[in-house]
Amino acid sequence: MNMQNKTIIISGASRGIGRATALLLAQNGANVVATARNADDLKSLETEHANIVGVPGDVASETDMATVVQTALDRFGRIDVVINNAGYGIFKNVDEISVAEWDSVMATNVKGTFVLTKAALPTLKAQGTGHVVVVASDVAKRTFAGGSLYTASKYAQEAFMGALRKEVRPFGIKVTGVYSGLVDSHFHAKGHGHETSKNWLTEGDMAESMLFIVSRPAHVVIDEFMVHPLEQEY
Ligand SMILES: NC(=O)c1ccc[n+]([C@@H]2O[C@H](COP(=O)([O-])OP(=O)(O)OC[C@H]3O[C@@H](n4cnc5c(N)ncnc54)[C@H](OP(=O)(O)O)[C@@H]3O)[C@@H](O)[C@H]2O)c1
Numbered sequence: 001m002n003m004q005n006k007t008i009i010i011s012g013a014s015r016g017i018g019r020a021t022a023l024l025l026a027q028n029g030a031n032v033v034a035t036a037r038n039a040d041d042l043k044s045l046e047t048e049h050a051n052i053v054g055v056p057g058d059v060a061s062e063t064d065m066a067t068v069v070q071t072a073l074d075r076f077g078r079i080d081v082v083i084n085n086a087g088y089g090i091f092k093n094v095d096e097i098s099v100a101e102w103d104s105v106m107a108t109n110v111k112g113t114f115v116l117t118k119a120a121l122p123t124l125k126a127q128g129t130g131h132v133v134v135v136a137s138d139v140a141k142r143t144f145a146g147g148s149l150y151t152a153s154k155y156a157q158e159a160f161m162g163a164l165r166k167e168v169r170p171f172g173i174k175v176t177g178v179y180s181g182l183v184d185s186h187f188h189a190k191g192h193g194h195e196t197s198k199n200w201l202t203e204g205d206m207a208e209s210m211l212f213i214v215s216r217p218a219h220v221v222i223d224e225f226m227v228h229p230l231e232q233e234y
Pocket of ligand 1 (some may be wrong): 011012013014015016017018035036037038039041057058059060085086087088089108135136137138179180181182183184185186187188
């Protein structure tokens, strides 16, 4: 799929779904501005494709995300797609979650999505075109014991997207929510490539999904993209 001359910003690109997506988009011709906190991982990603620029930063930092957006504009002159992918989870019962843990997950998953999207919106509005993607989760729509913190953060992303979609459609800006089930990334406590995750979605499956979502014709918007491994009940 041809992403030539498209500029994509993606958060959480140092590993997992974000890294695989950044690479596949670059391989399909996109200019990619990749951000995450780990500068060494971003440097290593840059060596994989000439179209990738790494900008280290915390997704919840307004200053860092302003730098990410400015880098995209300085290097490529426009922003076509913003993929809010950075995120993580802490899975404990409510009475075991510390306030610091609550604040930290909310800062990355919810505040981070807001901060990066807000930083890019003036450019997207001025262009009269753009696409905001949020990698939420199927648990943006269902709950489970031990998941209060993570699911609350994903439900918050869902609500954020719902309102944003209504605000920005008149400016020609698309909003897509990605709701995936289990993906074999670095997200899970047992780590990447564990025996128990061998039938899960791969990072490559997610990258291909993301490429499909962002490469639709201008008049087509995928509002919601739900994907699961066959072995997982939904
Ligand atoms: N894996 C699954 O089963 C699954 C299912 C549904 C949805 N998701 C969602 O998919 C997204 C990507 O997760 P993944 O599975 O690819 O996990 P992962 O392999 O652990 O990658 C998470 C990425 O987020 C970045 N990140 C975390 N905190 C950050 C912060 N404060 N600022 C900037 N970047 C930050 C990490 O980079 P640094 O540490 O370098 O900052 C890393 O690049 C998340 O939003 C997750 O909730 C995952």
